[in-house]
Amino acid sequence: MRCGGLFKVERVLAVSLALMLAFTPVPGLCQDSAGTKDRGLVAAKVDALPPGSVIEVRFRDEKKTVVTGRLGPVRGDGFDVQVADAGKISSRTILYSEVASVKAKKGLSGLTKALIVAGIVTGGIFLGSALAGAATN
16 A cells, blocks of 8 residues: 555656656747847837937946937937037937847926926025014014
8 A cells, every 4th residue: 555655656746847847948948149039129118219318228238338318310220329428419329239228217307407496496585585574573
C-alpha cells in the first residue's frame, strides 16, 4: 500500500515539473533584437502628443542621457526636438531606435506662474491695507 502511494506522488511531481518546464518563458524568445516593440510604443506616444509639447526624451545609451525640449516635426523613423541651450534654440533629430522613453512634461506655463504670483501679491496688498485700515479705526 505504501508503494502505491509513493508512485502516485512521483507521478504528480513529474507532471508538475513537466508543466512548469512547458510554461516557463525563455528570455529573449518573444523579443526581437531591434526593439521594434519598444519603438512602436515610443512612436505611438510621440504621435499622440500635439506639436510644440514640452517633452522629456530618455535615451538607450549607457549615460542614460535625457533631453528636454519642444516636439517638432514627426517622421517615420523619428522626430525633432527643439532644445534651448545657452540662449540658442537648436533642433535635434532623434531616431526611435535611440529612445528608451518619451513623456510629456507637465507643469505650469509661464503665464500661469505669473498670474499666481500677481494674485499672491495683490492679496497681500489687499490684506495689508485692510489690516492697516482696521488698526487706525
